[in-house]
Amino acid sequence: MPASSSDSRQQGGSLRPLVPGLLACAAAVGTALAVHLLLPALPAMTVAVVLGLLAANLPGVSGWSAGSGRAGLDFAGKHLMRSGIVVLGLKVSVVDVLGLGWPALLLIAGVVLTAFAGTYGIGRLFRLPPPVSLLIATGFSVCGASAIGAMAAVRRIRQQDTVLPIALVTLCGTLAIGVLPLLIGPLGLGPEAFGAWAGASVHDVGQVVATAQTAGASALAVAVIVKLTRVLLLAPMVAAAGIHHRIGSDAGGKFPPVVPLFVVGFIAMVALRSAGWLPPGALEAAAVLQDLLLGMALFGLGSAVRVGHLLRTGTRALLAALASWLLIAALGLAAAVVLIPGR
Template sequence: MSTRLAWGPGVLLAAVGAALGWVVHAVAPVVPWLTASLVLGVVVGCIPPLRRLLDGVFRPGLAVASRRLLRIGIVVLGLQLSLLDIARLGWIAVIVIVVLVAVGFGVVYLLGRAFRLPGDEPVLLAAGFSICGVSAVGAMSAARRSDPEDGGAPVAMVTLFGTAAIAVLPALAVPLGLGQGRIYGDWVGASIHDVGQVVATAGSAGAAALAAAVVVKLTRVLMLAPMVAIASVATRRRMRAAGEDVRGPLPPVVPLFIIGFVVAVLIRTFAGGALPPVVWDIAGTVQSALLATALFGIGASLRLERLIRSGWRALVTGAIGWIVILGLALLVPLAVSLA
């Protein structure tokens, strides 16, 4: 059987799952498309009669969906980010956001180590919570050549707390004195993981909050490139120390899909005004479709029994890390106001 025929059934299944996720989102807009796709994948993976097919004929395609399509989705994500929008935040705000990402990453990583999460779960959880959710988990996993199973708990925690934020953050806005305008949007963009969850949380507060939230969020997304490059360099050193470079090529210092992401950012920055808005809207839809397909593939490949064994530790790590990041993110509206 040719390679394409081998992975075709699994990719088709993941695409159908992503389409069903979109239907769920259309019927219940409060449920993000990506979250719905992941949950549907997990549900499919829990059906005993289907497991033989998922681990058999569908497995090659699900692997392609959860890795290759995820990376392509990350590249297309770069088309949503313009350096000009980031520049308008002011240098104080940008520095604060960069520090927030670094501190958030460090806190969650240390918590994961303290709770003895297995394998690469601590670093993947830290990337997901501090940078851009599932996209960061996938990018960091690729750079570190992590065991696919290590991504299960981080993806689940990013989805759980990101979804909870859709209800929790609007409820906290008034008691914290943030209102429902730009200040609230800055906080949302600085604290929530996935772009889709940011849109869902800030969109209900109006256009000003949504615009502010997206710019701050995409500034965090830009940190994906240097963080993944650092992880890749660390992986190369680890493999050399272990002598693993003898058995195969080392991962690149900067993975190809991260280079593509940066190129996409530059295209949006310098060609953003030359093309009609519909082009960028289509790119956003394609990005969401690719990531939804990848998330269904990830969900269908998960095995809940493994998540249950370390789930409580990942849950506590995620909860504490989320609270810390919510608190630190309150500095971003202050920094923007000073800019």
């Protein structure tokens, strides 16, 4: 009994430093969801990152976020991000994706791979470190912050090195929400074509929804399917990166799994959703849980971004991200025109 009591005290002591940061994450995601309800054009995940940035840089709270709150904020940025990726799998139905047809699937896969290679090349052209270039390429081409978290895990990239790529992918995805709808008229796009463009080129699922819904329900329906096809590519891309890491590394056999456990969980959730066994209520609850987990994770990651440091060191990264955003927007537009010939 005394040993058990000692173990409990040790566990409580190890969890206690996490509490302040996790409570702040929960409060932030609640605020972000409330803002989204009031202003549907603002995705809750984007608001969560912005709140994290404020926590890191406003006098009075920046010291707390770097001090007593840091342990919980870092825990959220790493572990809740991975949990959110698992739950994200419940959004993806292989049946719906296959409904696009093989030519469309191959086209979308081609856009993702071209965007990945092009964005990585742009990052290296701007002399960004290889890990940062890799994470930016993954986030821009697949599914934003979730993809960055998965790639960082399989390549054993430090959590602090994910902060800048996530900030950039959030910035450019938010930029798309405002810019892409303005181009519907000049480009002569119909609702379905615009939805395909948003789904093929905007980074995060929430940002895709916010962008596509401006053109109506038909645009939103196409955008979500195209976007979730990109999300489905997360697992094979992470596995390929893990294999490449093993082949090219001299780590003496000390490697992370080719596919991390949380990505296996993501695949399992995709299979569960595709089987059609879950009632609509369960899927709706899972969507809320995913928002909570990813929102808390993004607040935690955003709280590590010091704007002054970012302005001093991130100019080249910002230029690379904007160039990459233009590249994927162009690729997505070309794919949309092919997918919806009449536009």
